[in-house]
Each structure stands twice: as C-alpha cells, then as structure tokens.
Amino acid sequence: GENVEQHPSTLSVQEGDSAVIKCTYSDSASNYFPWYKQELGKRPQLIIDIRSNVGEKKDQRIAVTLNKTAKHFSLHITETQPEDSAVYFCAALYSGNTPLVFGKGTRLSVIA
Amino acid sequence: DTAVSQTPKYLVTQMGNDKSIKCEQNLGHDTMYWYKQDSKKFLKIMFSYNNKELIINETVPNRFSPKSPDKAHLNLHINSLELGDSAVYFCASSQDKRVAGGPTTFGQGTRLTVV
Numbered sequence: 509g510e511n512v513e514q515h516p517s518t519l520s521v522q523e524g525d526s527a528v529i530k531c532t533y534s535d536s537a538s539n540y541f542p543w544y545k546q547e548l549g550k551r552p553q554l555i556i557d558i559r560s561n562v563g564e565k566k567d568q569r570i571a572v573t574l575n576k577t578a579k580h581f582s583l584h585i586t587e588t589q590p591e592d593s594a595v596y597f598c599a600a601l602y603s604g605n606t607p608l609v610f611g612k613g614t615r616l617s618v619i620a
Numbered sequence: 621d622t623a624v625s626q627t628p629k630y631l632v633t634q635m636g637n638d639k640s641i642k643c644e645q646n647l648g649h650d651t652m653y654w655y656k657q658d659s660k661k662f663l664k665i666m667f668s669y670n671n672k673e674l675i676i677n678e679t680v681p682n683r684f685s686p687k688s689p690d691k692a693h694l695n696l697h698i699n700s701l702e703l704g705d706s707a708v709y710f711c712a713s714s715q716d717k718r719v720a721g722g723p724t725t726f727g728q729g730t731r732l733t734v735v
Contacts (some may be wrong), residue, residue: 533693540722542722549621550728551726551727551729552663552710554724554725557722597663599722601722605675607668607678608665610662620704
C-alpha cells in the first residue's frame, strides 16, 4: 500500500521568511496530493492540492510542486505570517477506492 | 450555515459504555468520512461512504459501526468503549460522485475521552 513520509516534523521560521515542507510517497500510481492545515484545537482544512498531470500549482502565498519521477511533492509558503503557524499534513491518493494516506504532519511555527 | 457539523464536541465516558457521534453535512456532497486523530496528531481513515454505500472500511474493530441513513448524514456508534478509543474523531465530506477520494471539508471534531 501507499506510504507517505513527511519532513521535517517541526519547523521554525522568522516572519517574512519562506517555509518548505517535503513529502515522499511510495506508490508511483498515486495521482492526487492534497495539503491540509490544522491550527491548534481546530479542524484540518484543505489548503491546496495537485494532481499528477500538473507539476506546480500556486494560490497566493502557497504553492505545491510535484516531482513524479522522484515521487516527492512539496509545500512552499512565502512571506510567512504568524497566522501560518499550524500543523501541516500532506497526503497521497492512489485511486478513489483506496483511502487517502496522510503524512505524520509538520508543526510550523512562525516567529514574529 | 455550518457545512459539516458533528455532535457532541466533547464526550467523556467510562470503559465499557456505548456511545454515538452524529455528523451532518449541508454541502450536498456525495461522500462522507470518519477519521481518528490520536494524541500524536496522526490522522487515520476509519470509514468512507459514497451516497450511503460503504466504500472504505479500514480494519477498524467491529465495535465501531457507521450508519448512513442518507447521504447527508454519517453517524458513528461505538460499543464497549476502551481506553485506547480516546482520540479526536473527525467527520468529513467531499464532492465525489463516483468513489471516495480525499476529504475537502471537516467537521469541528469530537474529543472522546474514555476513563
């Protein structure tokens, strides 16, 4: 089955700097890669996703890149702000009949 | 105008009891999910339903029984609660007409504590 590794587990950046979180997946047939943000005590929120036929996707200060050959994808947050502090989860989906597999999360702290 | 709502938000109960968590979505989504988030924040799928039909059942003990009376509701009943069941349970939904994919909207979570 699919396995998703996420690094780093914790990340601290200064406000205004960029943050990058990386994930690798094991099943080359995986074709959907969402990212979720979970603030402390809150529900996870889907913030961006990418499908295997696209190499990069941007939405304002966040972007996701996908390298199918290397089987890894990354979340990039630019000009970080304190409200970006949260746990971020990557995930990978092989097919609609198999469950979405989550990474173990990255706790991002943005220091003002 | 809550999109995915689950009740109760907090649930404290003794070992051996039976409890239910209710979930409703008003988004018109076809797929609903139950996830368990343990103390280490790891998110794991438990069940997924597509238009009332069970799609995913991820080796969850049969003490856990989901019920979907219609595509807007997915309830979770837990029998004979154990200490290890303590976690936050999230209901979620997505607009997937054919099969289960990834959730797009989560409920606020139910923090279950078994004592």
